[in-house]
Amino acid sequence: MCAIHNPVSSQSRTATALMLCLFLAIAQHTRAADGDWRSFRGNTTLTGVATSPLPDKLGVLWKFEIEEPITSTAAIVDGAVYVGADDGKLYALDLATGKKRWQYAVDEGEMIRSSPTVHGGMIFVGDSLGVMHAVDASTGKKKWTFQTDGEIISSANIYKDRIVFGSYDGSIYCLKMADGSLAWKFETGGRVHGTPGLAGRYALVAGCDEDLHVLDMDTGKSQRKVSLGSVSGASAAVVGSRVFVGTYGHKVLAIDWERGSIAWTFADPDRDFPFMSSAAVSKDGVVVGGRDKRLRMLNPKDGKLIWTFVTKGRIDGSPVLVGNRVLFGSGDGNLYALDKKTGRELWRFESGAPFSASPAVGAGRLVIGNEDGVLYCFGEKRRND
Numbered sequence: 001m002c003a004i005h006n007p008v009s010s011q012s013r014t015a016t017a018l019m020l021c022l023f024l025a026i027a028q029h030t031r032a033a034d035g036d037w038r039s040f041r042g043n044t045t046l047t048g049v050a051t052s053p054l055p056d057k058l059g060v061l062w063k064f065e066i067e068e069p070i071t072s073t074a075a076i077v078d079g080a081v082y083v084g085a086d087d088g089k090l091y092a093l094d095l096a097t098g099k100k101r102w103q104y105a106v107d108e109g110e111m112i113r114s115s116p117t118v119h120g121g122m123i124f125v126g127d128s129l130g131v132m133h134a135v136d137a138s139t140g141k142k143k144w145t146f147q148t149d150g151e152i153i154s155s156a157n158i159y160k161d162r163i164v165f166g167s168y169d170g171s172i173y174c175l176k177m178a179d180g181s182l183a184w185k186f187e188t189g190g191r192v193h194g195t196p197g198l199a200g201r202y203a204l205v206a207g208c209d210e211d212l213h214v215l216d217m218d219t220g221k222s223q224r225k226v227s228l229g230s231v232s233g234a235s236a237a238v239v240g241s242r243v244f245v246g247t248y249g250h251k252v253l254a255i256d257w258e259r260g261s262i263a264w265t266f267a268d269p270d271r272d273f274p275f276m277s278s279a280a281v282s283k284d285g286v287v288v289g290g291r292d293k294r295l296r297m298l299n300p301k302d303g304k305l306i307w308t309f310v311t312k313g314r315i316d317g318s319p320v321l322v323g324n325r326v327l328f329g330s331g332d333g334n335l336y337a338l339d340k341k342t343g344r345e346l347w348r349f350e351s352g353a354p355f356s357a358s359p360a361v362g363a364g365r366l367v368i369g370n371e372d373g374v375l376y377c378f379g380e381k382r383r384n385d
Contacts, residue, residue, distance in 0.1 A: 037076040037362035039195075040115040040155040041278060041318065045238040046197040048280030048287075050322040050361035058337070058347060058366065059381025062098030063374055066091070069356075070369025073115040073155075073318075075123070076362030077137070082123055083367070083375060084112025090125055090133070091375075092140060095363060098377055102140030106131065115195075115358075117156040117163070120177065124163050126152025132165065132173070134180055144180035148173060154235075155195040157203070159217045164203050166192025172205055172213070174220060184220030188213060194235035194278065197243065204257055206232035206245045214257050224260045228253060235278040235318075237286075244286050244300075246275025252288055252296075254303060264303035268292070278318040278358075280326070284340055287326055289315025295328060295336075297343060307343030311336070318358040322366075329355025329368055335376075351376065 035052035042048060068086035075082045080101065081093040088110045092101040106112060106127040114126035122143055123135045128151045134143040150168030157164050162183055164174045168191040174183040190208030196215075197204045202223065203215045208231045214223040230249025237244045241258045250272045254263040268290075277289035285297040285306050291314040297306040313331025320327050325346065326338045331354040337347040353372035360367045369375040 035362055036078065037074070037360040038119065039075060039117040039157065040073050040358070041195070041235060041237070042320070042361070044157055044159075044198040046195060046235050046278065047237050047239065047282070048278065048318055048320050048358075049282055050320055052362050052364055054322050054325070054361060054364060054366060055380035057381065058349070058378040060349070061365070061377045061379045061381070063376055064091070064093055064098045064100070066369075066373040066375065068111075068373050069371040070373055070375055071113050071356045071371070072369070073358040074360040074367045074369065074375070075116045075118045076360050076365065076367060077118040079363070080137070081367050081375075081377070082116045082118060082137070083369060084114060084116060084125055085369070085373065086111040086113070088112060088127070090116065090123065090135060090140075092137070093375075095365060095377070104133070104135050104140045104142070106133065113153050115155040117158065119158045122177070124156040126154065126156075126165060126167075128152075130167060130169065132156070132163075132175065132180070134177075146173070146175055146180045146182070150191065153193050157196050157198055159198060159201075159203070162217070164196050164217065166194065166196065166205060166207065168192070170209070172196065172203070172215065174217065186213070186215055186220050186222065190231070193233040197236040197238040199238045199257065202257075204236045204238055204243050206234060206236050208232070212236065212243060212245065212255055212257065226255050226257065226260050226262070233276050237279045237281045239281050239300075244279045244281055246277060246279065246288055246290075248274040248276070250274060252279065252286070252298060252303070254286075254300070266298050266303040266305070276316045280319045280321045282321050282340075287319045287321065289317065289319060289328060289330075291316065293330070293332075295319060295326070295338070295343075297326075297340075309336070309338055309343045309345070313354060316356045320359045320361055322361055327359050327361070327366065329357065329359065329370070331356065333370070335359070335368060349376075349378070
């Protein structure tokens with residue numbers, strides 16, 4: 001009896017097994033905890049995948065106007081919206097009505113461009129003076145502050161009883177959540193703009209020193225670093241052993257952070273523009289915006305282009321995946337919803353001012369601010385509204 005010959009090579013079987021592990025990791029990291037949006041990319045791995053659904057048809061439920069631009073991405077937690085603005089204030093609003101609950105002010109003349117992170121009844125947010133603030137989520141009262149030597153645009157990520165974030169002074173800080181005392185500090189060779197992503201006990205941080213740093217969260221010690229080939233201002237989306245991150249050198253990289261190697265590189269052969277947007281990642285693809293006014297979906301296995309959607313403004317904000325849709329804002333002043341599979345436009349909302357913030361999605365609502373200082377809340381529009 002003839003033996004059956006398997007035409008699939010061992011290399012192909014290995015690649016298939018790798019992708020299966022990748023997709024299982026994606027499912028694990030994007031599973032819903034409570035449907036809230038507690039931080040910049042919605043979860044500690046920074047994948048930008050919403051765990052709350054949105055209605056098929058979105059309408060404006062309320063607007064909240066601030067005198068300065070909003071580039072901070074909102075947090076949605078327990079029926080409240082938290083967002084910072086260039087007027088130097090952190091606002092708490094009622095999610096249902098948009099009414100202000102309280103506001104917290106940093107030093108006069110400073111700005112809040114960091115996106116708030118909400119955990120354990122506290123809000124953590126940085127300012128342009130380099131101060132990390134811990135604020136009581138119920139009252140808006142200060143719990144503690146910690147001073148760094150550079151602007152903080154990075155958002156805080158949560159590990160056990162600690163927070164971790166980057167500063168423009170070139171350092172990554174880990175603070176004890178209870179009192180803001182320093183657990184450890186790691187100095188890189190350049191400014192840190194993006195938020196650290198977490199993979200278990202490790203923090204993964206891309207920065208302006210052109211390296212991806214892998215740090216032990218318990219000790220602050222470097223495990224390894226991987227050259228990005230260029231400066232990066234994006235936050236690294238972590239899925240299993242892979243990190244997806246764009247660079248100022250016109251590339252999107254998939255990095256095997258455990259091995260310290262580049263898995264694949266995407267570069268548009270016809271367009272040399274930076275990728276400042278942080279990627280959203282699901283089993284279907286890696287979605288990332290560029291300063292060439294294009295949103296792209298790439299194959300997570302090999303980085304090959306799946307589709308491209310063209311806007312009329314650069315895309316510095318980061319996309320969010322909600323079911324079978326991709327939602328993002330553009331510098332052309334539009335908020336878009338696309339079909340995730342095809343990249344076809346399903347819906348748009350024209351705000352009249354650029355979007356550089358990213359959407360927050362929680363409790364069936366989408367919240368985003370624009371550079372005119374208008375914070376919009378979208379949801380299901382009832383007939384009598």
